[in-house]
Amino acid sequence: MGWGQQGGPSRPPPSFSPELFGSVEPLLPTLREDGVAVWVLGRGSYPPGVVALQELLDEASDQLEPEDVWEPRDMNETCLFIFTSGTTGLPKAARVSHLKSVMCLNFYELVGASRGDVVYLALPLYHMAGALLGVVGCLGIGATCVLRDKFSASTFWDDCRAEGVTVFQYIGELCRYLVNQPQRPGERQHGLRLAVGSGLRPDVWRSFQRRFGPVRIVETYGMSEGNVTLFNYTGFGGPTFEERLEVTETFKQRKLRLAREGADPALVPDPLFVRDEPSRSYIPLDPQLWERLRDGHLRI
Known part of the structure; x- marks a missing residue:
């Protein structure tokens, strides 16, 4: 559903299904004063300022118009307005871009x-x-x-x-x-x-x-x-x-858990490894190596 002034380049008039038109009809004088047209899906005879779309669709060509007619000038321009369901208040129009x-x-x-x-x-x-x-x-x-x-x-x-x-x-x-x-x-x-x-x-x-x-x-x-x-x-x-x-915890979750548990092999169920610079490789962190690290006798 789109709201806009008559003749607006990027905002079509509001459109309704025939069964909803009765709810809109009392608003027609105000809409006309604001220069807003109303489209109705289907056929029918409607007051001035209201357009039944089916007749126009029947007359329309099935050939695609040139791109400069239908291509948006800016993809971030408003394509239409979608009315929210109103779970956090009254329904309101949300702008949806092309x-x-x-x-x-x-x-x-x-x-x-x-x-x-x-x-x-x-x-x-x-x-x-x-x-x-x-x-x-x-x-x-x-x-x-x-x-x-x-x-x-x-x-x-x-x-x-x-x-x-x-x-x-x-x-x-x-x-x-x-x-x-x-x-x-x-x-x-x-x-x-x-x-x-x-x-x-x-x-x-x-x-x-x-x-x-x-x-x-x-x-x-x-x-x-x-x-x-x-x-x-x-x-x-x-x-x-x-x-x-x-x-399946993330790397960040695992890192935080290891820090919380102190990287103690007696507490951490997962295999732990430390970098051994002389061999330029990773070696298992066993309880004896952990004690040396904890007491400051070994640095990594």
């Missing part, structure tokens, strides 16, 4: 999807997850996108089988709705291989895989207004992921 929109073309490639996949998408298209990561992400890899106007937990697996779905983009609650459904025959008879999204609780993660089969789950976290996205590629959710991080 560059960030183009970067979303790579989303599904990053999580392991490919051109041959069929992606099931039932998220609202006025949020970033559905519009940019979902639809634009499918365009980026050339995958098939199955759009559902509303998510239905009771018909989800039927839809997957009917459409040959292989990838499902979720928000955490959608998976919980599926897990909470009464068990039905054939729940594991599907082609779904990958679920990707945000907000999946660890208990739902485990229940989903136990019940519906070894579907690979890639949890991501990003923000409409942020410039960093996190991916959990491990295949483990929640505390299990944290435990694996503790086991």
Whole structure:
């Protein structure tokens, strides 16, 4: 959805689906005073200042216009505004640049999807997850996108089988709705291989895989207004992921632990080595060598 003055070069007018137009109609006099046009998806007869897009789309040529018509002058210019969900206050418009929109073309490639996949998408298209990561992400890899106007937990697996779905983009609650459904025959008879999204609780993660089969789950976290996205590629959710991080500690974590334990071979379970300058090599740090180092009889 984009807001802008009529005739603005880089900010399109706000656009709405027909069922939402009733909520906008009382605001039309104010929008007209501000010089703001309104686009409505689909056909219909609307008041002055409102444009039904379907007629224009029908008349448009299928030939690409010259680059100077559609190419942004600056990739950091505003491409569109995405309205946040309002979890930390009222919904607000977050600016999305052309560059960030183009970067979303790579989303599904990053999580392991490919051109041959069929992606099931039932998220609202006025949020970033559905519009940019979902639809634009499918365009980026050339995958098939199955759009559902509303998510239905009771018909989800039927839809997957009917459409040959292989990838499902979720928000955490959608998976919980599926897990909470009464068990039905054939729940594991599907082609779904990958679920990707945000907000999946660890208990739902485990229940989903136990019940519906070894579907690979890639949890991501990003923000409409942020410039960093996190991916959990491990295949483990929640505390299990944290435990694996503790086991496979980073070099910095190990260095801090060794300093805390004093590099004493009696306390450190890992093999320790010290640099031996005469031989220009590393030698094992055994208890006797440690005592000499500790007492100052040997320097390294």
